Amino acid sequence: MIDSGHPGDADMIEKKLADEGIIPAEIKLLILTHGHMDHTGTAEYFKNKYQTPIAMNPIDCTILEIKSRGLMGAVIKYLSEKELHQSLRIQPDIHLVHGQRLDQFGLPAQIIALPGHTRGSLGILLDDGNLFAGDMFMNFLKPSLAHIYENEEALKKSWEGLKTYPITTVYVGHGKPFPFGKMR
Ligand SMILES: [Zn+2]
Structure with missing residues (x-):
């Protein structure tokens, strides 16, 4: 499972998992793309109720600052x-690092460090080219x-770095998926 919504989203997530035929106790790993509470809100709930191991970059357990453009x-x-x-409130069980493979958890994918949005932001790049990018990108109007x-400098550098990977579709925390080529 990648990211876990706002605090209070547990019922909604459990219902969606049930709709997909997924048994929560069988989730091998909850990967948090970064430490913002709208992505980590039910991590503690899943860990307590289902013993779901939590994986992330632990530097994001504390968010230092938020700038905007x-x-x-x-x-x-503002909002x-x-x-x-x-x-x-919880510490991750697994500390993810750049280049780490996720095959042992049943996912043919690697971790890509994407500092910028937060210091510890990371992406999950599946071998088929699908990238789960957390909040590095967003897709509201485009x-x-x-x-x-x-x-912001780190954010731009992370984007430059991503261009060296064979990425097809980008899945973001806010907005619909889009072809990576649309960001070029
Ligand atoms: Zn965020």
């Missing part, structure tokens, strides 16, 4: 800053780099 960034920051600054971030 543009009007949309200012609005997102979400309080929630996004909450620290995780695909774009994150409008809020801890480090």
